[in-house]
Structure formats: structure tokens, C-alpha cells
Amino acid sequence: MFDPYKVREDFPILKRKINDYPIIYFDNAATSQKPKQVLDALREFYEQHNANIHRAVHTLSQEATEIYEEAHEETAKFINAQDMQETIFVRGTTEAINLIAYTWGLQNLTEQDEVLVTLMEHHSNLVPWEYLSKLKRFQVKYIDINDDGTLNYESFENAMSRKVKIVCVTHVSNVTGVINDIKKIAKTAHDYNALVLVDGAQSVPHMPVDVKDLDLDFLAFSGHKMLAPTGIGVLYGKKDLLEKIEPFHGGGEMIKKVSFETATRRSLITWNDLPWKFEAGTPNISGGIGLMFAIRYLKQAGMENVKDHEERLTEYCMKRIKECEKVKVYGPQTVASKCGIVPFGMKGLSSHDIALFCDSFGIMIRSGYHCAQPLHEKLNLSSSARASFYIYNTREEIDRFIEVLKEIEQTA
Amino acid sequence: MSAQVQDYVASIEEACGEEKDFIVIFRHDKKDEAISKILKKAKTEKSTSRIAYELTFKDTSIRLYGTGKAIFRQLKRKEKLNELLTELLL
Numbered sequence: 425m426f427d428p429y430k431v432r433e434d435f436p437i438l439k440r441k442i443n444d445y446p447i448i449y450f451d452n453a454a455t456s457q458k459p460k461q462v463l464d465a466l467r468e469f470y471e472q473h474n475a476n477i478h479r480a481v482h483t484l485s486q487e488a489t490e491i492y493e494e495a496h497e498e499t500a501k502f503i504n505a506q507d508m509q510e511t512i513f514v515r516g517t518t519e520a521i522n523l524i525a526y527t528w529g530l531q532n533l534t535e536q537d538e539v540l541v542t543l544m545e546h547h548s549n550l551v552p553w554e555y556l557s558k559l560k561r562f563q564v565k566y567i568d569i570n571d572d573g574t575l576n577y578e579s580f581e582n583a584m585s586r587k588v589k590i591v592c593v594t595h596v597s598n599v600t601g602v603i604n605d606i607k608k609i610a611k612t613a614h615d616y617n618a619l620v621l622v623d624g625a626q627s628v629p630h631m632p633v634d635v636k637d638l639d640l641d642f643l644a645f646s647g648h649k650m651l652a653p654t655g656i657g658v659l660y661g662k663k664d665l666l667e668k669i670e671p672f673h674g675g676g677e678m679i680k681k682v683s684f685e686t687a688t689r690r691s692l693i694t695w696n697d698l699p700w701k702f703e704a705g706t707p708n709i710s711g712g713i714g715l716m717f718a719i720r721y722l723k724q725a726g727m728e729n730v731k732d733h734e735e736r737l738t739e740y741c742m743k744r745i746k747e748c749e750k751v752k753v754y755g756p757q758t759v760a761s762k763c764g765i766v767p768f769g770m771k772g773l774s775s776h777d778i779a780l781f782c783d784s785f786g787i788m789i790r791s792g793y794h795c796a797q798p799l800h801e802k803l804n805l806s807s808s809a810r811a812s813f814y815i816y817n818t819r820e821e822i823d824r825f826i827e828v829l830k831e832i833e834q835t836a
Numbered sequence: 837m838s839a840q841v842q843d844y845v846a847s848i849e850e851a852c853g854e855e856k857d858f859i860v861i862f863r864h865d866k867k868d869e870a871i872s873k874i875l876k877k878a879k880t881e882k883s884t885s886r887i888a889y890e891l892t893f894k895d896t897s898i899r900l901y902g903t904g905k906a907i908f909r910q911l912k913r914k915e916k917l918n919e920l921l922t923e924l925l926l
Binding site: 443774776777780781783784792807834835 | 882888899901902905907
């Protein structure tokens, strides 16, 4: 049975006090804390198996290679990919999206094409496409959102046409926690022969995600938001698509053969197999291993349990926060189709003031735009404060949070 | 920013989403000294049991936190912040 109090014992940082208060970490949408199982795995790797992977014949390299490849396999299984060839390790969600923009996008998009994004995207799923559109002269079109922050599916249907070559959409909004109906979006996009790239940064850590069931072409997510170290993330892509795409970075590891042709005085290059074709240079080996142990931890907890736990916390927080007279919750007012994120404001205080006050009481929340400025503008918000939950958070922490918000209200 | 002021300041964040608010984070080992100096020079409008102080200094509204962080509100440019910090801390 899932027990958040038992889970907490695995997270050393949660024993810390900040400003003499026990730490309450509600900034999980930005990054998660790391369990000792992941920390121990990193130490074990560096103390016992550290070496560069592939090609070397010595024992340490073979061990490091085996663990690193196992990490790819474990990741592939976690999202129900066909096999590890479909899981490319990158630095994080941002790099994964940029990889697709600067490989598939650069190689395939033309002036006649359109790329669809939504107004609720994190900047990492907007900026690469806007930037690339300046080079390739395709159009970036925006799917609208409703006043409650949910996606306007009518706007999406209306925007779809044969000109659209890729739909880039977040699974879960990092500001409102709104869960988009990705299956429906993918079905419609595929009806028009468009591809679907999903930003899974806020979904993969918090709920079961099955790339086959959702029929995704590409999925990007970050390890650090799901108990793994920073600097490791994943790009999932359907094998047939990845095989057709020319690589992004050139260098070692991503080639099978480089032979110098005397007649032409050029090097002939044969790309390596997937996923290594996209992993040039020495990769983040320990990060990949950390990700594998994070995935094992989440699997043991059970992703359905993780989702249920966060839903219950969100529901409880949304209910109790109504006791705060000056607080307004932004986005959907119910937890239906919403993840463990509660964005809010307080009359008379800026979001940064709320966050700084909370910090004084050892409560870590986020403030600002959360890298989603178009969404804030659409909702007429100058900024927002954001509490976001994960597996180690408890109802008691929410009680304390509400108590502190009420105290802050006195100064507002 | 002068080297003497830098001695007190760990970082300065320009608040996104707000109109030219600057968040100043004082160095941990210097925060008490910084708070004490600022409280001596700025006018205290309101205080919340040593958690936060609502201050004004030269027509600028400042909220100073006991944790060693401060928000300087609605400054037109960063140079103005540097001037204020210089006057408050030196």
C-alpha cells in the first residue's frame, strides 16, 4: 500500500529545516527531490563501475555500458516504447524538443507548412519552433485556451489542415496542471497526416504514460522532475521516424564508420544504430543510471498510486485554500482533468512576495511566469504563485501551508 | 555596483511578471548586517514580527524579509537599484 510517510523516509533533504521550520517542498513542478536509492546508485556507479561506455574492452567499461544500456531499456518499458532504440537520452525536455526541431523540423518543414502549438506551452515548446520558423519560413499557429485555462478543442479542430505538419502540445500545463486529451489530439493530427510531439515534463513523473496507447510520435521528458538527477532527460520517438531523421550532433559514439576516401578527399560517414545515432560524445552516464533507479522507485510506488495520491492532495488543497479570503486560485476550480499543481494569487501581494513570505516559514513555492508567459497573458495574470505536489507531500503539509497563507493574508 | 555593496549581495533577480521589481538576496553571512543597516536608514511603515518589514526609502517601496531577501518595487532601471543599495548599505 502506498504510504507517503514511509516514502518521506527515503528523502534525506526533507529532514532539513529552513529558517528554523521543517522544510515543506511544494516546488515539484520545477524539480523533484531525490531518494537515497538514486543517490546511492550514483555513488555506487562512481565508486565501483565508472568508465566511459562502448568500444573499450576493459571490465569497467563493459560494466558501465551494460548499466547504461539497461537504463535505456528500463526507460523504454516505463513508457511502453517498443524497445530501447526508441529512447534517446538527452539533457532534458528542452533539449529533446530542440533535437526534433533542429533535425526533423530543419529537414522537413518548408514555407508552405504550419506548426501548431498551444497557448499553454512552456517556452521550451514555443521558442524552438518560433526560432526555426525564421530560418525555414513556415508558420507557427497557436491553439487557443478557454478562460479557465483548459485547451479549446474547437480552436484545435479549426486550426487543423493538411498544411499542419506537426502538433506540439504539452500533456499537462506546468502552470495550471490542466491535463490535455492527448489521445484525441493525436488521433485528429494523424487524420491530417501530421505528427504529434508531446511535452511530457509534467505528466511522465506523475501518471502512467503509454506512448503506444496515446499513439505519440515524439515524447519529451526530464529526469530531474521524476526523482532522477538534473542533466538527464528522454526523447522518445517512433523507430521508423527516428530512422529517417539525420542526427543533430556529430562526433564520437553516433557513428558506425568514418572512412577517408582518397579520391574525393572526403570522409564517408555511416551513422550508428538507434538510439546512439542521436547521442554524440560521452553521454551523461551516471545521469542515465540515476534515471533508471528513479524509474524503479516510481514503479515500485506504482504510477496509479502516485497519480491518486497527488489528486487527493490537490483536491484537499483546493478545498482548504478557499478558507483564505484574499487567495484566488487560477485555472480550473475542480480537480477533474487536473494534475497536482495549484496556481494562485493573493490580493495585495505580488507572487514573489507570497513566495518570499512562504520561504520565511520554510515553505518552498514558485512565483513568476513559470516560463509560460503567453498563458499568463491570455489569463490576464501579471504572474502567479504555484504550489505543486509529489509523492512525498502530505495533507499535514497542506494544513501548515494554509495556516501560513492565512498569516500572510494579515499583512496583505 | 561597487565592491563594497557586492560584499552584501549574493544575487539580484529581476522579477518576471512584475513591473520592474527587483529581488535582492543578501549573502548569508552578511544578511543580519545588511538588514540592520537598511532598517536604520529606511522608514519602517509596517513590520510583521521580524518576518518582514514594509519600508520606504527615497520614494521607493521596499519589503525586507528577515530571511535576508528584499523586493525593491517598481524601479525604472537597475542602475537606480544600485544607487539605492549603495546608499542603504554603505
